[in-house]
Amino acid sequence: MDAEQLHACARDRAQELPASSGGFPFGPDHEVFKVCGKVFLLMTELSGVPVATLKADPADAELLRGAHEDITPGYHMNKRHWVTVRPGGPVDESLLRGLVTESSLLVVQRLPRDQQPVDPESFGRG
Template structure:
């Protein structure tokens, strides 16, 4: 993978600290993958010449984020409605990246059967 950007480092730091989160390197391609209970909530890769973070997002939030930030676009190689790509640049700061990672994680945890949820998604805000 290309040199990690601050956006990738901020995202990885937050994701690595989430309950039940696991990180792996995908054997095909150059992808780092974070999962909770076997379900993906974050990916990192390098688009042509640009390291990015890919996160799950509520569709309405994803649209608002793309409109508000030039460095947030539809999910790279993912469903464009439910995933966003965060690019390196100046408009996305560490706090927002951490919040986006937490939101992605929570969305995935909410969809898990209750017995597989490492946290209560209602109280994990």
């Protein structure tokens, strides 16, 4: 996936998710997506290269970083709970869409049940 496709794919998937909202709360260079007010996706550029930073289960994050050269610890985020995806490596559209979905669900599962826009145990798994 090239640099332009990375942000477009992540943005498209984030916009499809229930209760997702996007904006630029940190300025025009940092596009952020939230679910119920909680961040699950941050898109920016590092040295002119678009990247997407996503929440991840710590065990999954470790496996992802070991398996994909274009997935690194979350840039400017908690390195155990966030990953940064860079363009040009083996991460494809399907994997990126899944990472965006899982990031959103990690946020949703921590919300009180009456505030969850979807059931995080079953959404997208059927």
